[in-house]
Amino acid sequence: MVRPSDQHATVTINSVIPRLxxxxxxxxxxxxxxxxxxxxxxxxxxxxQISRDPHVARALEWLSRNTDWINAEQARITAIPAxxxxxxxxxxxxxxxxSSYALRVSTDRAGNVIGELPGSQxxxxxxxxxxxxxxxxxxxxxxxxxxxxRMLAPGISDNGTGLATLVAIARGFHEANLKPARxxxxxxxxxxxxxxxxRGMRALVDEYKDRLKxxxxxxxxxxxxxxxxxxGSRRIEIVVNGxxxxxxxxxxxxxPINAVARGITRFLKMRVPDSPRTTFNIxxxxxxxxxxxxxxxxxxxxxxxxEQEQELERLETHLRESMKAGVDEEMAATRERGSFNxxxxxxxxxxxxxGVRPGGELAANSNLLAxxxxxxxxxxxxxxxERSSTDANIPISIGIDAISIGAGGASGGAHSLKEWYxxxxxxxxxxxxxxxxxxxxxxxxADAH
Ligand SMILES: [Zn+2]
Numbered sequence: 106m107v108r109p110s111d112q113h114a115t116v117t118i119n120s121v122i123p124r125l126x127x128x129x130x131x132x133x134x135x136x137x138x139x140x141x142x143x144x145x146x147x148x149x150x151x152x153x154q155i156s157r158d159p160h161v162a163r164a165l166e167w168l169s170r171n172t173d174w175i176n177a178e179q180a181r182i183t184a185i186p187a188x189x190x191x192x193x194x195x196x197x198x199x200x201x202x203x204s205s206y207a208l209r210v211s212t213d214r215a216g217n218v219i220g221e222l223p224g225s226q227x228x229x230x231x232x233x234x235x236x237x238x239x240x241x242x243x244x245x246x247x248x249x250x251x252x253x254x255r256m257l258a259p260g261i262s263d264n265g266t267g268l269a270t271l272v273a274i275a276r277g278f279h280e281a282n283l284k285p286a287r288x289x290x291x292x293x294x295x296x297x298x299x300x301x302x303x304r305g306m307r308a309l310v311d312e313y314k315d316r317l318k319x320x321x322x323x324x325x326x327x328x329x330x331x332x333x334x335x336x337g338s339r340r341i342e343i344v345v346n347g348x349x350x351x352x353x354x355x356x357x358x359x360x361p362i363n364a365v366a367r368g369i370t371r372f373l374k375m376r377v378p379d380s381p382r383t384t385f386n387i388x389x390x391x392x393x394x395x396x397x398x399x400x401x402x403x404x405x406x407x408x409x410x411x412e413q414e415q416e417l418e419r420l421e422t423h424l425r426e427s428m429k430a431g432v433d434e435e436m437a438a439t440r441e442r443g444s445f446n447x448x449x450x451x452x453x454x455x456x457x458x459x460g461v462r463p464g465g466e467l468a469a470n471s472n473l474l475a476x477x478x479x480x481x482x483x484x485x486x487x488x489x490x491e492r493s494s495t496d497a498n499i500p501i502s503i504g505i506d507a508i509s510i511g512a513g514g515a516s517g518g519a520h521s522l523k524e525w526y527x528x529x530x531x532x533x534x535x536x537x538x539x540x541x542x543x544x545x546x547x548x549x550x551a552d553a554h
Pocket of ligand 1: 236263264297324325
């Protein structure tokens with residue numbers, strides 16, 4: 106139902122405008138309507154209009170009647186382990202389900218499962234994605250228990266809810282023979298959590314970026330928020346290596362722990378702004394072998410976050426410079442103690458970037474935001490805008506409209522062994538996702554009534 110608006114329409118009503126001027130205006134249009142960051146003007150259909158389409162009505166009804174099947178599918182998916190970097194078994198299962206809904210299903214090199222529903226305008230793509238991975242290591246008991254209305258298992262909500270909703274929406278399209286205008290990719294992607302570093306979404310966006318219009322990431326439960334602001338973060342490990350030695354007989358040799366301590370002291374003098382909110386955390390510190398040995402290695406792991414990319418850059422530079430200055434200071438002390446000789450008494454510092462999540466913000470006038478807001482109004486749902494680090498970071502950071510939303514129902518204990526999910530109100534989430542997706546994907550002309 107996405108209709109490109111007719112940019113010339115306003116001119117035609119002005120019959121009073123001399124014909125010459127009319128021609129000049131038309132000639133000027135390509136020059137004047139395309140500033141560098143212009144969005145193509147288009148109108149999206151309202152959730153009310155969309156829901157009146159008979160195919161959509163059928164899809165909504167299918168979802169309403171089949172929440173038991175969706176809950177059962179969520180339990181089946183959750184019970185297949187998907188530790189970080191080992192999502193393939195769960196991916197194979199999701200691939201099998203999606204394959205039964207007349208989609209072209211494939212797995213890319215990153216391990217993402219992609220179910221393609223071709224649109225009538227195949228040159229434009231909308232992605233509906235849910236991450237496959239959990240934070241739980243191999244060997245974690247992920248079988249699903251029931252307690253009253255609740256389902257309990259590590260990963261049951263994050264991201265069992267997202268994945269179950271993904272396959273439910275794909276099946277809803279199939280059951281209702283619903284055809285989109287833009288091609289929809291139903292994607293179960295790898296690598297969202299922690300050191301996965303969004304690698305699945307990176308690979309996906311890299312592959313499709315030229316045709317990719319919108320990305321909707323389903324993550325966990327709830328319908329009370331829309332993540333439109335991507336929190337940028339960097340995770341950095343700094344390692345200092347030295348010769349090591351005996352605490353008494355080798356006293357004076359450079360000590361990596363001393364160097365790291367000197368570096369940290371400098372780094373902590375940094376003032377970070379409240380706005381844009383910017384944070385740092387030295388989360389791990391390691392090194393040394395025994396109390397009477399000069400250590401040969403010390404390391405720290407630091408998490409840096411900011412609402413603004415520039416601040417993040419500044420913070421990382423400050424961290425690197427502080428730690429380097431700490432090493433230099435320790436070497437200067439070594440020279441002062443007369444313990445420096447050119448071979449074997451040097452410190453070496455290495456910096457490893459463990460993860461980079463680029464930040465950014467969805468434009469306030471984005472059609473994607475309008476679409477989900479509109480669905481909320483139609484469904485009587487209220488939601489707030491949020492800033493977070495999600496799969497949406499990747500498309501947002503390169504100017505592709507993206508959001509991350511919960512897929513309905515209630516949950517608690519995310520990332521813990523006590524995680525639970527209550528599907529009682531999940532229908533609201535299912536409808537919200539379907540209506541939002543249809544608003545930005547549009548329906549094929551054959552489907553429009
Ligand atoms: Zn998640």
